[in-house]
Amino acid sequence: MLADPSISVLGPDPAHRKCALNGYAFQQDAIQSCNGWQYSCFYSPLAGAGAEPEPLYVHLSRRKLPHGSWETLVFDDYPQTTDDGHNTVQLGVCPGDGTIHLSYDHHCDQIHYRHSIPNLASDPPSFPWTPSLFTRTLPHLPGLESLSSTLLSYITYPRFVPLPSTGGLLFSFRTGKAGLGDDHLASYSPETHAYSLVGPVFIRGISCNPYVHGLDARGGRLHASWVWRGFVEYAGWDDPDDTQHKQQAGPNGAGNNHDICYAWSDDGGRTWRAGGEEGGEPIADLPAGTPIAKGAKGITAFDIPKGSGLTNQEAQAVDGQGGVHVLNRDCVGGEQRWKHYYRAPGGQWTSRALPLVDGSLGGKRGQLAISRGASDLYLLLPDRSSDTLWIQRATRAQGYADYALVWKGSGFPPTEPLVDRTRLEYDGVLSVYTRAYAGGQKKQEEGGEGEGEGEKKRKIDVVVLDFKLEE
Template identity: 70%
Template sequence: MLPDPSISVLGPDPTHRKCILNGNAFQQDVIQSFNGWQYAAFYSSLLEDASKEPLYIHLSRRKLPEGKWETLVFDDYPQTTDDGHNTVQLGVCPGDGTIHLSYDHHCDVLRYRHSQPGVAQNPKSFAWSASLFTPHLSRLPGLGAEHDELFSYITYPRFVQLGTNLLFSFRTGKAGLGDDHVAVYSAQTQNGGGGGGGGGGGGAYKYEVLGTNLQGVDNNPYIHGLDYRNGRLHATWVYRGFVHYEGWDDPLDTKHKQQRGPNSAENNHNICYAYSDDGGRTWKNGAGELIADLAKGESARPDSKGIVAFDIPKGSGLSNQEAQAVDGEGGVHVLNRDAVDGEQKWKHYYRSPDG
């Protein structure tokens, strides 16, 4: 029997914005626990009046199960865009205890910061302060200018723990016309060898871009989630077809940023599935057949064999980026909704561990 839930008020939620920034389905693990402590990231005003602009990123922590919450504020970056895409995402790297944040994106240049090593491994040793973190960054740690174009038009970042490492996923392009990419933050020893390690002592940590795991072809994938269980990385997604509109190829076009822009959810179709047993470097379909080796420049594509788990046509009310979970036995669960039966209903889509 589960205990009754408790409620913690960490700060005022913005009341004056049209769009929700805190608590969206695609904010994967924005509340998470690690090493006996819990962390939560959110936007709020610096004042108790929740209607005041601008908003700032707040990051809270507490010792489980009922420790007092501590909250720090990054007051060097005001968030001003009223757009529900522009959430904050939270990641913790087990290998070196760094805490990572990526935030305020809807087809924007990368916005990122991370803590110094050890903060999540030995929380009691660090006074909770924004000074533990880097300034606002537009590059991932360890990457140079050669990757700037890739990180110039980002939406939907997310973090996934991969053993001792940390995976970073993000979309490039626009609604109906984009791709998803993955990079991994991992330990590199001083002599150049790879590894995980428990404390990262003496190591330099940095990102490696693995490639484009999901490629759109006149469409874009919307990921329900990425989950790593028992050495396997699971991904489910829907595709959204692209409808051309006047000015779609104008670099200054912003119509696609509308909450219900020219390419909206009526073009969503199919629930797809793929998995990786090597941390996102190669991908297989549900039958275990290789469909993409990122090191060779390959990607899972809409025409890749065996990726469609549920065949759902366009115009069926299928939503995108609702929720995914993987249970301890490897069963994959997706919560979404469609009107295939003539009535819009929430549904539980399930893939057994045996496929």
């Protein structure tokens, strides 16, 4: 069993809204380390006497590892007002020039982006932690200003991917609405401090588009796994001003997800391959205008039909030997279960149902992490019906087939946990970003305006749990 973690509080979570904003599986990343310092981002109201719960603002924290205190700055020049769980904040750190990048508040919207001065993450002690280190909110990516009113005007699901082997940073994003979107990739250069467009990674198929579990760089190889989501036409779907798809309901939900697919790139996402053989089948050349298409040979790892309970963007991790791990859930074979889909380094896929935990349809998504030394797999699984977080371990020595419960804790409201993969490589500590009831109490009496008699509000914090893993 793992020892109980140390817990540090980043700040109060805005739990008054209908949609949570801190802690979603598609936030890659909300917590990340570089050069012995850790960074984390979250939404929260302004602090201080008389502060109102609305609007929300992006907060960015840093601390020196392993035990430093968090310093937090607030970007109070950008009020966030949209109550939509898609509009999260993403963090990226470029290892080559020490710049910190943020993208936030998107669901088919104009890009909102800002970045720091160079060397901020390369030499943190030299810089007092203030918002003046960053640009204002920009409606473009540096170097791609000409795309501000076209490609960068309809953004969802941005994510940053550090490339340790080259020192660069990738930025991926979807354009278009659910079921009718394309995923694009841009590359940030630490030499020019600017982005260049690599191209569309995925193009919509015949009424479908991909939902990516993750983009992970390991040993010079970039790995991507995803599900497809079909599209169902509805009244007004082809109106350019239509916003019905933003309501997080309707015919184009997760019930249309199908198949689990995989591809990899050895040149920073420019060309892609698939299939079981090492070397694989060439399937895409982005600079040449050939992205990954739905019918590409060898991309399908598992044929899973629509209506099987597959969720989108659950989790992916890559172990030290190049094995690829995907977390999702399906009802193939009978009962709806959380499943671990594993691609061994030689290319063979297996699928195993997880014991102990409820992976039924509609529950919060889990997360995966790989330990530094043993390259064991840790599966972080939020309970659907309680405030419990489960952690299971599957060992490399047993072919990742021995799922053992190694920690279980309560006091965590429904949240999709995130992990700091870069810290795992640095010092073997698993930092988990999640939400927790403030003071360890599930409920606190707080008579307030709009509450009925006997009603209770819940105070929730955004926290980081630090587990020391066995080496």
